[in-house]
Amino acid sequence: MEKIIQVKDLSKTYKKKKTKEIVKAVDSVSFDVYRGEILGLLGPNGAGKTTTIKSICGLLVPNGGSVHINGYDSNKQRLKALNYISAVLEGNRNIYWRLTVRENLEYFAGNRGVNRRHIQDKIDELLAFFDLKKKETELVSSLSRGMQQKLAIAVALLADTDVLLLDEPTLGLDVETSYEVRDLLKKIVEQQGKTIIISSHDMPVVQDVCDRTVIINGGKVVADEKVEDLIKLFDTRAYSFTIEGQLSEKQTRLIQNHFPIFDVQDNQVQITVEKENDLYTMMDILKSDQTKIEKIDRTTVDFEQVFMQLIQKEGQDDPAVASH
Amino acid sequence: MIQLWHLINANLRKEYIELKRYYPNTITMIVQFYFIFLAMLLGIHVVGDPQQIDTNVQYVIVNYVIWFFMLTIMQDLGYVILFEAQRGTLEQLFMSPLGMWRILLARIIANLVIYGVIVSVLLVLSMATAGEWLVFRIDVVLPIFLISILGMLGIGFMLAGLAIIFKQIQSVLNVLQFILMGLAFVPLSVAPYLIFAPLVKGIDMVRHVMIHGYTWLDFSFWDYSALILNSAFYLVLGVVIYLKSEKVAMEKGLLSQY
Ligand SMILES: Nc1ncnc2c1ncn2[C@@H]1O[C@H](COP(=O)(O)OP(=O)(O)O)[C@@H](O)[C@H]1O
Ligand SMILES: [Mg+2]
Numbered sequence: 029m030e031k032i033i034q035v036k037d038l039s040k041t042y043k044k045k046k047t048k049e050i051v052k053a054v055d056s057v058s059f060d061v062y063r064g065e066i067l068g069l070l071g072p073n074g075a076g077k078t079t080t081i082k083s084i085c086g087l088l089v090p091n092g093g094s095v096h097i098n099g100y101d102s103n104k105q106r107l108k109a110l111n112y113i114s115a116v117l118e119g120n121r122n123i124y125w126r127l128t129v130r131e132n133l134e135y136f137a138g139n140r141g142v143n144r145r146h147i148q149d150k151i152d153e154l155l156a157f158f159d160l161k162k163k164e165t166e167l168v169s170s171l172s173r174g175m176q177q178k179l180a181i182a183v184a185l186l187a188d189t190d191v192l193l194l195d196e197p198t199l200g201l202d203v204e205t206s207y208e209v210r211d212l213l214k215k216i217v218e219q220q221g222k223t224i225i226i227s228s229h230d231m232p233v234v235q236d237v238c239d240r241t242v243i244i245n246g247g248k249v250v251a252d253e254k255v256e257d258l259i260k261l262f263d264t265r266a267y268s269f270t271i272e273g274q275l276s277e278k279q280t281r282l283i284q285n286h287f288p289i290f291d292v293q294d295n296q297v298q299i300t301v302e303k304e305n306d307l308y309t310m311m312d313i314l315k316s317d318q319t320k321i322e323k324i325d326r327t328t329v330d331f332e333q334v335f336m337q338l339i340q341k342e343g344q345d346d347p348a349v350a351s352h
Numbered sequence: 353m354i355q356l357w358h359l360i361n362a363n364l365r366k367e368y369i370e371l372k373r374y375y376p377n378t379i380t381m382i383v384q385f386y387f388i389f390l391a392m393l394l395g396i397h398v399v400g401d402p403q404q405i406d407t408n409v410q411y412v413i414v415n416y417v418i419w420f421f422m423l424t425i426m427q428d429l430g431y432v433i434l435f436e437a438q439r440g441t442l443e444q445l446f447m448s449p450l451g452m453w454r455i456l457l458a459r460i461i462a463n464l465v466i467y468g469v470i471v472s473v474l475l476v477l478s479m480a481t482a483g484e485w486l487v488f489r490i491d492v493v494l495p496i497f498l499i500s501i502l503g504m505l506g507i508g509f510m511l512a513g514l515a516i517i518f519k520q521i522q523s524v525l526n527v528l529q530f531i532l533m534g535l536a537f538v539p540l541s542v543a544p545y546l547i548f549a550p551l552v553k554g555i556d557m558v559r560h561v562m563i564h565g566y567t568w569l570d571f572s573f574w575d576y577s578a579l580i581l582n583s584a585f586y587l588v589l590g591v592v593i594y595l596k597s598e599k600v601a602m603e604k605g606l607l608s609q610y
Contacts, residue, residue, distance in 0.1 A: 089602040110449035121440025138362020139448045141355025
C-alpha cells in the first residue's frame with residue numbers, strides 16, 4: 029500500500045511562557061499513514077495529539093524529525109504539501125461565525141484559489157450530505173455546535189484533498205450528534221476513498237471509526253496496530269477469577285501493584301496478564317488469604333482497558349488510574 | 353495566476369458581505385467621509401482669498417485621501433491577523449496552499465477596491481454638493497500614489513508579521529497613524545533625510561504636482577529613482593520580515609494564541 033504520510037522522528041518542544049520550562053510535547057514520534065485508511069491518533073489529554081496534527085499541517089515547525097505528505101516535506105515545502113491536506117482543528121472556530129453556511133464554503137474554497145461558480149454543485153452535494161441544506165443561508169453563529177462541526181468538516185471536504193485531518197472531531201458534541209458525525213466520517217471513507225486521520229482521547233470513537241490506531245502518551249508512540257488486532261492481542265490475556273467472598277485489603281493492594289489493569293466486581297476479579305507467570309502470581313495472592321477460587325475464565329477486554337494498560341506501562345509509578 | 357484572481361474575488365466578496373451585513377458601521381463611515389470632504393471643500397469659500405486658498409485646499413483634500421489609504425494599507429494587515437487570531441480562524445487561513453501572504457494581499461486589494469469606490473463616489477458627490485470642483489493632474493498624481501502604496505504595503509506586511517508574534521500590537525497600530533500623519537504633512541525641504549522614510553518622497557512629489565503645478569517632465573530622473581527605490585526597498589523588507597515572522601510563530605507555536 030502506498031504511504032501518503034510519513035511521520036519520522038517528529039519532536040516538538042515548547043517553552044512555557046511563565047515558567048520558561050521546556051515541555052516535550054512530542055518526542056520522536058514515527059508512523060506512516062496509508063492511502064485510503066482511517067487512522068486514529070489516540071491518547072489522553074496533553075499526550076501530544078494536537079501538536080502532531082499541527083506539525084502534519086505545517087502549522088508548527090518541528091524541532092526534530094520530519095513529516096512528508098505525498099513526498100513533500102510539510103515544513104520545507106509547506107505550500108506544496110498543503111495541496112494534499114485539509115484539516116478541522118480542535119474546537120469550534122474553524123469557520124466564520126459572521127458568515128452564512130454557504131458563504132463559508134465559498135470563501136474557504138476561494139482561499140484555495142477555486143472558482144466559486146465551479147463548485148456550486150459540489151456545495152449542494154455537501155449540504156445535502158451533511159443535512160445542512162435548510163440552514164445554508166443562516167449565520168454560523170446561530171447554528172448548534174454539532175451543525176458547526178459538520179460545516180467545518182464540509183469546508184475541509186470541499187477542498188477535495190487526498191487527506192483529511194480531524195482533531196477531536198466529536199469533542200463537545202452531544203452523544204447523538206457524536207454518533208451522527210462518526211457515521212458520516214465512515215461514509216466519507218467508503219464513498220470517497222479519502223485518507224483520514226482522527227485524533228481523539230475518546231476510545232469508542234476510534235474503535236468505532238478507525239482501521240488502525242496509533243496510541244500516544246507523554247509525546248511518545250506506545251502502540252501502532254490495527255484496532256482489531258490490538259483488542260485480540262489483549263483478549264487472550266484477560267482472565268476472570270470468580271472467588272468465594274471478597275478480596276482482603278492486602279490482596280487488593282497486591283493485585284493493584286502487580287496488575288496495572290484490574291477490575292473487581294463483587295466476587296469477580298478480572299486481570300490482564302503479560303507473562304505466563306502472572307497467572308500463578310495471581311493465584312498466590314489469592315491463596316495468601318485462603319481465598320477460594322471457584323472459577324477461572326478467559327474473558328474479553330474492551331478497548332478502554334487496552335488503552336489504559338498501554339498508558340499505564342509508560343507511567344508505572346502512577347497508580348492513580350489503576351482501577352476503574 | 354487565475355488562482356490569485358479567484359482568491360481576490362473570494363476576499364472581495366467576504367469584505368463586501370461583511371460591510372453590508374454590519375451596515376450601521378458602514379453608513380457611519382460613509383457619512384463621515386462625506387462631511388469631511390464637504391467641510392474641506394466649503395472651506396475654500398469661508399477662508400479668505402479663493403485664488404490662494406484654492407490650491408491649498410485642493411492639496412489638503414488630496415493629501416487627506418492619500419493619508420487615509422496609506423493608513424488603511426499600513427494598519428489593515430495587522431488588524432486582519434489580530435481579528436483572525438481572536439476568532440480562531442487564523443490557522444485555517446494558514447492552511448491554504450496559496451500561502452497566507454497571498455491571502456493578506458488579496459484582503460488589502462479587496463479593501464482598496466471597496467474604499468476606492470466609496471471614496472471616489474463620495475468625493476464626486478461632495479464636490480457636486482459644494483459646487484466646488486477639484487482640478488488637478490490626476491494622471492500624474494495617481495501613478496505616484498500607486499508606487500507609494502507599494503512601499504506602504506511593505507510596512508503593512510511588517511506590522512502583520514509583528515502581529516503574528518506579538519498579539520498585543522493593537523496600541524502600536526494606533527500610535528502609528530499619528531507618526532504617519534506627521535510624515536504625510538512634513539515637506540522634504542524641511543527634513544531632507546526623511547527621503548529614507550517610507551511614503552515621504554511620494555507625498556512630496558504629489559505636493560509639487562498640486563501646489564507648484566509639476567507634471568511628468570518637471571521631475572528629474574532622481575526623483576523617480578528615489579520614489580521607486582524607496583517603495584521597492586520597503587516592500588521587499590516588509591515581505592521578508594513578514595515571512596520570517598511566520599516561521600518564528602510556527603516554531604514557537606504562536607499561531608493559535610491571542
Ligand atoms: N503553544 C504551547 N505552548 C506551550 N505548551 C504547549 C503548547 N501547546 C501544547 N503545549 C503542551 O504540549 C503538550 C501536548 O499538548 P497537545 O499536543 O495539545 O496535546 P493533546 O492534543 O494530546 O491534548 C501539553 O503538555 C501541552 O500543555
Ligand atoms: Mg488536543
